[in-house]
Amino acid sequence: MLEFIIQNNIVCHAVEAMLFASVACAILGVIITQVQISSIGFTMAHAAFAGAAVGMFLSINVTICAILAGVCVAFLIGPLSDKARVSPDTALGLLFGISMAVAIFFIAYMQTLGQGFSAMGLLFGDVISLYREEIYLLALICVVAVVLVVVLYKEITGIIFNKRIAESVGIRVKPVYYAMLFVIALTVALCLPIIGGLLIYVWLVTPAAIALQFCYRLSAMFMVAPIVAAAISVSGALAGLEYSLPVAPLTAVLFSVVFIAAVFLSPKRRVSFRKY
Amino acid sequence: MTPSDPIIRLENVYTAYEGADRPTLTDISFSVGRGEFVVVGGPNGAGKTTLLETINGMLPITHGTATVCGHDVRGDGVQVRCRVGYLLQNFAFDPLTPFTVEEVVLMGRFGMIGLIRKPRKEDHEAVEKALHLLGIGDLAKRPIGKLSGGQQQKVLLAQNLARDPQVLLLDEPFSNLDMFARESINKLLSRLVASGIAVVIVSHAFDDLPDCRVRVVVMHDGRISLDRECLPADVGQVIRHAGSAPCYA
Numbered sequence: 351m352l353e354f355i356i357q358n359n360i361v362c363h364a365v366e367a368m369l370f371a372s373v374a375c376a377i378l379g380v381i382i383t384q385v386q387i388s389s390i391g392f393t394m395a396h397a398a399f400a401g402a403a404v405g406m407f408l409s410i411n412v413t414i415c416a417i418l419a420g421v422c423v424a425f426l427i428g429p430l431s432d433k434a435r436v437s438p439d440t441a442l443g444l445l446f447g448i449s450m451a452v453a454i455f456f457i458a459y460m461q462t463l464g465q466g467f468s469a470m471g472l473l474f475g476d477v478i479s480l481y482r483e484e485i486y487l488l489a490l491i492c493v494v495a496v497v498l499v500v501v502l503y504k505e506i507t508g509i510i511f512n513k514r515i516a517e518s519v520g521i522r523v524k525p526v527y528y529a530m531l532f533v534i535a536l537t538v539a540l541c542l543p544i545i546g547g548l549l550i551y552v553w554l555v556t557p558a559a560i561a562l563q564f565c566y567r568l569s570a571m572f573m574v575a576p577i578v579a580a581a582i583s584v585s586g587a588l589a590g591l592e593y594s595l596p597v598a599p600l601t602a603v604l605f606s607v608v609f610i611a612a613v614f615l616s617p618k619r620r621v622s623f624r625k626y
Numbered sequence: 627m628t629p630s631d632p633i634i635r636l637e638n639v640y641t642a643y644e645g646a647d648r649p650t651l652t653d654i655s656f657s658v659g660r661g662e663f664v665v666v667g668g669p670n671g672a673g674k675t676t677l678l679e680t681i682n683g684m685l686p687i688t689h690g691t692a693t694v695c696g697h698d699v700r701g702d703g704v705q706v707r708c709r710v711g712y713l714l715q716n717f718a719f720d721p722l723t724p725f726t727v728e729e730v731v732l733m734g735r736f737g738m739i740g741l742i743r744k745p746r747k748e749d750h751e752a753v754e755k756a757l758h759l760l761g762i763g764d765l766a767k768r769p770i771g772k773l774s775g776g777q778q779q780k781v782l783l784a785q786n787l788a789r790d791p792q793v794l795l796l797d798e799p800f801s802n803l804d805m806f807a808r809e810s811i812n813k814l815l816s817r818l819v820a821s822g823i824a825v826v827i828v829s830h831a832f833d834d835l836p837d838c839r840v841r842v843v844v845m846h847d848g849r850i851s852l853d854r855e856c857l858p859a860d861v862g863q864v865i866r867h868a869g870s871a872p873c874y875a
Contacts, residue, residue, distance in 0.1 A: 511730065514714060518707055519708075519736055522704060567726060570724075
C-alpha cells in the first residue's frame with residue numbers, strides 16, 4: 351500500500367503493519383483507559399498470547415487461536431466472578447495467571463523441541479517476516495476499530511462517562527460493552543505477531559495516556575491518540591530497521607519517553623487563569 | 627394509559643441483588659400519580675435507593691409487576707429509562723474527565739435518540755433549555771471535572787431534565803448543594819411538579835422541600851412502613867415519628 355513512498359519491500363511491510371496496528375490499538379486504547387478496563391485489556395492480551403502459543407504448538411492457525419482465547423476471556427470474566435463469588439479483579443487475576451502459565455508452558459516446551467525461535471516471536475513481535483495477507487487483515491481491523499467508534503460514538507461516550515449513568519439514561523450498555531470487548535480481543539490477536547505478547551499493552555495504553563495529557567474532550571482524544579501512536583510506531587519501525595534494532599521493543603521505549611515528556615508538558619497540571 | 631392512571635405502579639414487588647440470599651425489597655405495592663411529590667425516608671440500608679432503581683428497571687424484579695409510564699419495567703426497562711430521569715447518589719468526577727458540561731447533558735438524551743443515530747437539532751435545543759433551567763448555561767463549555775461538587779450535581783440534574791422526563795427519581799439531590807442552590811432547585815422542582823411530572827426523592831434534608839403537597843413514604847428493612855400525605859414543613863417530624871422504633875434510631 352505504501353510502496354510508492356518506501357521502495358524496500360521489507361521496510362514497507364513493517365511500516366504498514368506498525369501503522370495499522372498502532373492506529374487500531376490507540377483508538378481502542380482510548381476506550382480501555384477511559385472505561386478503566388485496563389486490567390481486562392491486559393488479561394485479554396495475555397490470553398491471546400496463550401492462545402497463539404497453543405496454536406503454534408498444535409500447528410493450528412495462530413491468529414484464530416489467539417482470537418478465540420482473547421474473546422473467551424472477555425466473556426468469562428463476568429460469569430467467573432459470579433459463580434466463584436470473587437470480585438471481577440480477582441477473576442482477572444486468576445485468568446491472567448492461567449493465561450501466562452499456559453503460554454510459558456508451551457513456549458518452554460517448544461524450545462525443548464527446537465521451535466524456540468518462532469515462539470520468541472510471540473513474546474517480542476516480528477515485523478520482518480509478514481505476509482501481505484496479514485497486513486490486509488491489520489488494515490481491516492484498523493477500519494473496524496474506526497467504524498466501531500464512529501457508529502457507536504454516542505453509546506461509547508456514555509459508557510466511558512459512567513456505566514451506571516449510561517444505563518440510567520436508557521443506553522443499551524451490555525451489547526455495546528461486549529461489542530467493544532470483542533473488537534479489542536480481535537485487535538489484540540491480530541497485532542500479537544508483530545508487537546508481541548509482552549509489549550502489546552504499551553500500544554493499548556500509552557497513546558491514550560499521552561493524549562489525555564493534552565485533551566479536554568474525548569473526541570480530541572480519539573483523534574490525537576492514533577496520530578501520536580502512528581507517528582511513534584512508524585518512527586520506531588524505520589529507526590529499528592535502519593540501525594538493526596528490535597523494532598517492537600524500541601518503539602515501546604519511544605512510547606514511554608514520549609509519555610514522560612507529555613506529563614511534563616501537559617497544560618492540565620499548570621496553574622493558569624485560562625478561560626474555557 | 628389515561629392521564630388519571632398512576633404513572634408508577636408497583637404490585638407485590640420483590641427485588642434481590644445477584645447472589646443475595648434474601649430480597650432487598652419485600653412485597654412493595656406502591657403507586658404514584660402525575661404531579662405527585664413523594665419523599666422516601668428511612669434508615670440506612672432500608673432499601674430507598676433500591677426502590678428507585680427498581681422503578682427505573684436497573685435492578686431485576688424477582689416477583690410482582692411494575693409498570694412505569696405505561697411500560698412493563700421487567701420486559702421494557704430501556705423504554706422506561708428513556709422516560710424517567712434518575713439522579714444517582716454521590717457522584718464526583720475526576721479533574722481529568724474528558725467531557726464538557728454540554729456533552730454530559732446531551733448524554734441524557736442518548737437513550738431516546740436510539741442506537742447508531744446522531745443527535746439532532748432538537749436534542750441540542752433540549753440541552754440548552756435544561757442548562758438554562760438550572761442556571762448553568764455559562765458553564766456549557768467547561769470540563770465537568772473542573773467544577774465544584776454542587777455544580778456537578780446541577781449538571782447531572784440538567785442531564786436528567788434534558789430528556790423531558792415524565793418521572794424524576796432523585797437520590798440525595800441536595801447532598802452537595804449550598805443553601806442558595808437548594809432554594810433554586812426547590813423552586814424548579816415545584817414548577818416541575820405543577821407541570822405534571824411525578825417526583826420521587828430520597829433525602830435526609832427535610833428542611834428545604836418544595837412548596838407543594840408532599841407524600842411521605844417511610845421504608846424499613848425493605849418494606850414500606852408508612853405512606854401518607856403531609857405538609858412540607860412536617861416531613862421531618864413524620865419520618866422521625868415513623869422511625870421512633872429502636873431499629874431506626
